Amino acid sequence: MPLQPIQVPEQFSTSDHPSTALRLIELAKERSDAFLKLSQPVIHNYVPCDFDLVNQGLAWIMDNYLLAGNRFCEFGSGLGVAALLASAHGMDSIGIEIEAALVEEACRLASDLELPARFYCGSFVPRNISDIFELSQGIEHVVTDEGDVYEEIGLAPSEFDLFFAFPWPGEYHFFESLFQQCAADGACLLTYQGREGLNLIRKI
Ligand SMILES: C[S@@+](CC[C@H](N)C(=O)[O-])C[C@H]1O[C@@H](n2cnc3c(N)ncnc32)[C@H](O)[C@@H]1O
Structure with missing residues (x-):
């Protein structure tokens, strides 16, 4: 299935942001x-x-x-801010993070801001990725040998409409391949790419 790039503006015109999103960012x-x-x-x-x-x-x-629907998933959610922002924008949102201390911090933010995003401790890399060994070569900042948490979440990767990730430099292709293999047609992947800003693709 091909991936279609969607041009994201370099500068956004000011739009009204939910006040919870602004409080969350601070x-x-x-x-x-x-x-x-x-x-x-x-x-x-x-x-x-x-x-x-x-x-x-x-x-x-x-x-x-x-977007084709309302479900959001942050791959490697850290403090969970993208998932919480998606929740503040009205999405049904989750984050998956391998480090328990970060999941705790994300849950604390969600509770302090009364946002309904949910966070799961474990791996976002699905168990059934066919070429995971080849794909993992040279990938140093994603844990690729732990069990995934989709059963606990109760949703498969193919049930999300928008994914977000912040790949380390040189590791974008890992996230793109994962997305290509496990997302549904019509789903989108938004990535933050440091100085290059945001990148958005859709699976078609
Ligand atoms: C570059 S940080 C991005 C954090 C957050 N998404 C953000 O943009 O602020 C990547 C995160 O992915 C987590 N991570 C790495 N491999 C993972 C895996 N297999 N499953 C879940 N989280 C993972 C790391 O612990 C780290 O917190």
């Missing part, structure tokens, strides 16, 4: 800074995305009715 920046400074042991794979940019991207996706 609090999440404080919590993320504190986590990076104080957490022991250090979780080297955790780097936060640009929360403001992801919020603008999500608002733009919603304003342009780009």
